[in-house]
Amino acid sequence: MSDLPLITILTLTPLLGGFLVMGLGAGRWPLARWLALACSFVVLALCLVISARFDPAAGVMQFGERHQWIASLAVDYRVGLDGLSLLLVLLTALVTPMAILASWHIERQAQIYHGLVLLLQAGLFGTFTALNFFHWFLFWELSLVPAFFLIRLWGSPARSAAATQFFVYTMVGSVGLLLAFLAMFLATRTFDFLELAKLGREGALVQALADTLGWRDLTVRRLAVVIFGGAFLGFAVKVPLIPFHTWLPATYAEAPTGVTMLLTGLMSKMGVYGFLRILLPLFPEVMRWLTTPLLVLAVLTIVASAGAALAQRDLKRMLAYSSINHLGYCLLGIFAVLNSPGSASGSLTHQSAALSGVLLQLFNHGLTAATLFAFIGFLENRAGGRRGLDDFGGLRKVAPVFCGLMGIAVFSSLGLPGLNGFISEFLIFQGAFPLAPWAASFSLLGLLLTAVFLLRLLQRVFYGPLNEKWVALADLSVGERALVAPPLILMLLIGVYPQPLLAAVNATVIRMLEGGG
């Protein structure tokens, strides 16, 4: 059993499941729903098996598979898992069943809907495990297509423009990414991430680019920045980093709630994953040249998105901006890691704290943001699609359990100690402050503004006198409680005892920083 190609099985299961579910006739959508849920649970079980057999002390790629594919292009099918991938694969396996359950009320063409969700999951698994650009890029785009159709076909009224904007925007980023990798392929004749990373670490990548692509009279440095810029664009759009973010609020707001959960919980992680898996190892030098502008962008992302969230009147848009804000902390951590001499042993302590925080923040944000959107979805279902900040009021009176449980998710998002968000934000700031004091200090403003708009959300929706319109609003049903209970319990557990997750990524973090094997 030990030589089963677990990762391939993991990716294929939702892929085949997705096609199977889509193949069911339109009349059998209830079965399709159950089948999709069952499939996502099988995948979750598989993920748990993988995490149980993962060796956290190793820090290298595990469960590796490698098969020659297109020899003339040096393309291999190569996959593997390290702590970073494992964390994101686990998150994907956790959030997908939540999204399926949160979409339980969808009846129109449900077989297509749930089939697409499973395809999306397969795309994510492929993205998080691939080690060769060729099929990594296939999966990267594969995840985009189902997302587009999910938004386009099941979203709220303004979905058409949003879906198109989402698709085109992301495609533009992808084109940059593709061109950058083609350039690197021309220079190095390889698409393999690990080989490219080795070249990048040794500084050979930049030199190879300069040797093969003497493009007009660009200096070596400029050329490297241009190639880096292409890849950067792809990831900056996906995360997103301000000012590459304008597709996000509309998309999150118009997508059906289940899809918003997937978008914010999982697809936004693809961007940060790209920063960690590709940009950081491949272009350490270039990123070090650009640290100051990158840090400025991260701080701008954190503060401006929190500010914009404060101005929103639509709950989904508010949380969409909050999502940008939370991923901004990840980028702050990543960019701060670069802002160190790298020689002093003390800076390794700070760097590893920041990077551990970034990895944990990915997981925490995925969990918390998806749960928060699930709550907004519950509210939307009850209120006939209304989700304005001022549409409610005093709901705690009629829905105390709703208020209490959503409160936990809100405070997790706000970074309250005892819940998961605090640990990762603390680690990021603890690591980033000594490396980039000003950037970290300014970013604290984001934490303050987050508290302001999240508490305003609680106050406007749940506190005050009960809005007469919602006297008959129902509290959470048993099914809804069952949906939010696992993530809420995880938030508490991680907040009190984060060591298992941190231990799983620790060796990976150190290897990433020391640049070993």
Add this chain to the structure above:
Amino acid sequence: MNAQDAIVKLLWLAPVLPLATGGVCALLKRRHRAAAASLAIGSVSASLLLAVWALAATVREPDPVRHVVNFNWFQAGNAWIGLGWVLDPLSAVMLVMVALVSLLIFVFSVGYMAHDENFTRFFCFLSLFAGAMLGLVIANSLLLLFGCWELVGLTSYLLIGFWYHKPSAAAAAKKAFITTRIGDLAFLLGMIWLYAETGTLLFYDQGRGCLEQSALNLLALRTAGLGVAVATAVGLLLFLGAMGKSGQVPLHVWLPDAMEGPTPVSALIHAATMVAAGVFLMARVHPLVAMTDADIKPTGLYAQSIPGDAAACRPGGVQKIPITPPGQAGHDLNLPVDPNAPGRTTVSTALKVVTWVGVLTALFAASVAVAQTDIKRILAYSTVSQLGFMMLGLGTGGVAVGMFHLITHAFFKALLFLGAGSVIHGCHEEQDIRRMGGLGKLMPVTFSTYAIGMMALSGVPILFSGFWSKDEILHAAHGWPVSRLPFLIAVLAALLTAFYMTRQICYVFLGVWRGSPGNAGDPRKVTAPSHAGRDTSSSGGLPHESPAVMTVPLLVLAVGSVVLGFFGTPAWPWFQGFLLGRRESLELGRLLAGGTLGLMALSALVAGVGILVGYWLYGRRPPGAADESDPLEHFHPAVFSVLRRKYCFDELYDVALVRPTAAFARACHWADQVLWGGAVRAVSRVTTALSWASRLVDEYFVNAGFDRVCDGLSRGGGHCSRFQNGQPQRYLRAIAVGLLVLALLLLWGCRTV
């Protein structure tokens, strides 16, 4: 394992029991009222037993020693983040105080909240609060302290907004959380900075902790820029956190609004315990805040310049770390102050800031309290003022002075708040002192205990604890080497304290009942329900005395408000000695030394004058009707109006913070819509324009040209096709013509050769 080690090992139970109870209560259904109350009271009683055990063990310790248990929490890269708890005199004293006051207030709440529909939820929040507060007190790690600090902030938020249907309560809760969060972020920054410099957040850890000498040396030697030592910068950041929590000016604005919560909450959280957490924090990190260049001492340990020791794995065993009593040049001015002793002349910048902020807060809040009419808001401003006194005591006299006032204040302020709660309960939710009066006869137990609390707060000599603790502060301020001004301001604030308390007690308990019977007090509250599900059938009629479940806690607190003072008199400063790790014996002679008696006389005089003036204005001829204007208003209406409007701080905040934040939010939104969105739209327009251009080129140039070429070709083809029309005659004719031409050419060619 001896009893000492046992209690140290079990100490974690003190916070965890109430926390667990809070968790259980959260799952209880609304109707399980008795279960929730008994669980909460039971768990906090258990915590109290543990606390008393801990205090007894600490007192009996032959040599002053700190017991510390540290353990690893989580790992980040090559470092471990540790947590731990500590049993030393400071934590033992606080443990007992917090557990005891909590227990009394829990019992009181059973009566006070009896008719509330969310009774179960109330005890859930209270238990969570008690657990978090006890955790804060025993924390041996700044990180654990911060975690508990935020949790008490959360429970405070939940409890201020407990009557969530009142918009004012919802707003007050949010205001409290956000105002304190401003301080908390400074706290977080200070903590991170401390970690960056010392590599640990544990206070005491076998010489490697951040409050131990080697780390302190490091912090004093490093500069943060502009010639400020890191120790000062970190100390000031932590103090900003303390200012938020302890309502120091200008971060005090949330505390008076926090009175929107149920009165037991105001007593427990916003008077006795949580708001004192800032003072406690300053006491805990006092070695750091007081650090100056003069305190740098060589240690056996190599002062590590980089974080690294955090990598060491810590076992969970009990460490014993001796407490060294501060020497002549130590951090704390020895008590009683001897002006002839070689006193300390260098005071750290951070401590100077603590002192000045504290004393200004004390005066500011006392002056506002003079003009307020809400019984709880007067007490709230009084709390702010007393917290200022504590900060002043910490800044000028060190840990013992500040902490002594913290403990005595906890008792008499909890007593006053519970008394106010009893009054409000008896007057059917009336809070305006102008609509009270004459309650002395109607509520005798409440009146007598309230009077004890009032005299303790005003500093009535000898018998009351507040006199002794405030006297210590004045004493320390008097001996402060930097400036004499804080002492003078503090005396003025003490005078005002006695005055506003007398004013309040005259309004509430003397004279005649001015409330309207049959109406639940303030007409505002008739339309806006003040308490959900509160039994309103009893409203109407004259005020009544509260049930025993509410008056017994009052009596216990009243005893505490008297007795506690005797543990810290100048003649026998047992409390101060205990905290500093010394044994003090009774020496009446100390009363006579160094002007001690003179200051005591001054302090007594100040209290007497305040009370007399108050009585002369309000007690001699109590106001007869509710709408009668305040006697002070006649003296100087303008000043009085400024005081009543609290120096317009709320308006100031609105202009300086709230509106700019809203403007900033709008600006961010605008940038999103217009700037970034505009850029994206511009790109998309340009792209669309380009595609149109490309289409035009395609249609009119490329396509048209192509068509023309095609036309030409087909026409040419048409011409050519005529050569291939399939008529042999035509082909033969062409061949014949060709042959003829060839022949002619050949002939022409031969001629030339």
